[in-house]
Amino acid sequence: MKRLFTVAVLVSMGIMSGCASHHSVDELPPMQAADPSVDDMDLANGMDEPAPVEVDSVASIDNEDLWVRLRAGYGLDLSVENDRIRVQRDWYARHPKYFERVTTRSERYLHYIVEQAEARNMPLELALLPVVESAFDPFAYSHGRAAGPWQFIPSTGDYFGLHRTWWEDQRRDVIKSTNAALDYLQKLANRFDGDWLLALASYNAGGGTVSRAIRKNEEAGKPTDFWSLKLPRETKAYVPKLIAIAQIVQDPDKYDIPLQPIRNEPYFAEVDTGGQIDLAQAAKLADISIEELYLLNPSYNRWATSPDGPHRLLVPADRAERFSLALAELPVDQRMQWARYEIRPGDNLGAIARRNRTTPEVLRSINHLKNNTIIAGRTLLIPGPAAGSDSYTLSADSRLADNQNRQRDGRQKIDHTVRSGDTLWEISRQYKVGVKELARWNNMAPGDKLSIGQTLAVWSKGTGTTTVASRGDNNMVRQVRYSVRNGDSLYAIADRFNVSVNDIRSWNSKVASKRYIQPGQRLTLYVDIRQSY
Structure with missing residues (x-):
């Protein structure tokens, strides 16, 4: 098994040599963070927190606690105080349990991030950036199509060689995304003469946006530091949020926020699998839960690693030797x-x-x-x-199903089958729901493309939905687009499809305001497919 540091450097070199874009890094678009109001209900299903670190004394904490190492590597000016920082810090102070859960959840990944930032002589406050970006949820997916702990958007991920295939999304790969993010941040810092606050602002808003703001201030004879620039509202809060988090980590007692100790040792080790392997099989060999394996290898969308590589798995450090030995004894034809x-x-x-x-x-x-x-x-x-589909609880399909079927108070679920010409906006208008809501229910971003035949979950408050749901088995209810024919009436159509006229009117807002329907007009109906028509 290779040392993690050596592997990380090689992976980082691989990222830079495998860039898929010829654009300058300065031209890359902004990468908005996940919504700031991240709710634990929206975090990865089954994302258990690692076990607490048990310590015998304050002295042992100082020797073993990763937070101590992280503080020692701080490089930003944390003495700065202003309202923008206080607002963010006060929010965390009002939600100490949230802060505790998110930072405890970071245990799987934080040691590796600190190690890589240290090797580059970067300020270690940057290791806390995934708290801002994703709440350390490796499956976070934002409204701007950003994915993973560092929230790479597709184009920037492509630039840094984070490939996206049916099998995997390397924007969620712990090693590759971390090294790509640190590469990106260092390039941005170099662009702004080592100013890390401007680099952080550029990570969020784009280097071009920050450069334009600097030029405007220069032309007006104003200062060009981060605090003096006119930037997008999200960016103006983004940097203060990181500083507030770093201040709390620096002195959690001062802000009465508990900070669970994290062992100052690698949480995971990298094992070369030599080829594709089923994840349920791998979890069994490592003697860990499949949820833990997915959380350490969140890039994998399916039930197996990618056939195209990289052929490696991250497993808890104390299980690496066991996994390697068991893998060596497993016949090749039993890996998949x-x-x-x-x-x-x-x-x-x-x-x-x-x-x-x-x-x-x-x-x-x-x-x-x-x-x-x-x-x-x-x-x-x-x-x-190799195992039943229910076993792969954090695969893309399972996470989608869990999210689509999660109960929403006061709403009823409708399964909408995407047809030619459908868009999220049109579907949201049809059901009187928000586009962002519709996208969030289906693990999508509002700008994502739809596929014909794709099933979307719509959680509607409409009265028509309640009528459909009251029939019992929602899986038997399907959307039908009916084209009105000569001689049709609402009563005749309602009788034919065993629904009420009021149902039809509630499902079709344009019909509700008119007395008659016209041939060629298209109606949306929700019918029980067990009926014969």
Whole structure:
């Protein structure tokens, strides 16, 4: 097993050599943090806090506590005081349990981040930036399509070589995203002559935004430090928030906020798997829960690691040797479960992929196909989970299902199947819900694209929804788009689909204000598919 420091440097070099964009880092767009009102209900399902550190004395805390090491490496001016900092600090002081939970949750990742920042001689306050960005939730996904603990947006992630595939999203990879974020922050600091506050502001708002604000102040003969610049509202709060957090960590007793000690030792170790492996199988070999494995390897979207690598897993440090030995004894053909499918006349790769919950790209890669052409009679290898789908509790599908089905007080759930031409905005208007709400219920951002056939959960307050829900099995209720024909009336349509006229009016706001319906008009209906029409 390689030393973590050596691995980190190599990974960091790999990130920089694998840049997918030719744009200058100065041209990268802003990366907004996750919503500041992060609620623990919205954090990763099953994200248990690590066990508390047990210590025998104050002296042992000083020797072993990672917070002590972090404070020793502070490099920002934390003596500054102003209303912008006090507002943020007072919020945390009013929510000490939240601060305690978030910082305790950081235990899985903080030692590695501190180690990498130290190696670069960076101010260690930067190690606390994921508190601002994601509340140390590796699955955080913001309204601006930012993902992971450091909240990389797609274009900036691409620039730093954080690849996104069906199998994984490396913006959530603990090692790769940390090194990419520190690379980015150092570049921004270099751009602003070592001013870390301007670098932090640029991380949030974009370097161009900060540079323009500086030029305006220069032209007006005003100071060009962070506190004097006219910046977006979020950015003006972003830097004070980090300073407030660093001040609290520096002296938690002063602000009456408990700070759970964190061991000053690596939480995880890296193990070379030599190839793709099923995550349930890997968790069993390491003798840890699959939730813990996902939380250390949150980049993986599915039930297995990516076939394209990097072929490694992070496991708790005290389980690394056990996992390595067990992995070495496991036959290669037992690392993944494969099904053999004989191609039938009329089959196409897309349909086979959909039936097996995978993609044509995956099937092409595994079966070494140059295109989507397949021949009847030949055999395809299809990957599948070794355990039941319920076992992979933090896979993308499981997290989506948990979020979509989480009860919302005073609301009823409707399953909306995406049709051609649908957008989140149009769907939100149809159900009278907010676009951000709709996106959040479905682990999306408002700007994300929809796919035909995709199922969205809509939690509506509408009276029509209540009527549908009262029929019993919501899974039997489907949305129908009905085109009005000559001779149709609301009463005839209601009778045909076994709904009421009031239902139809509540589902279609334009109908409610008119006495008659017109041929060609499209109505939205929610019908029980167990009925025959």
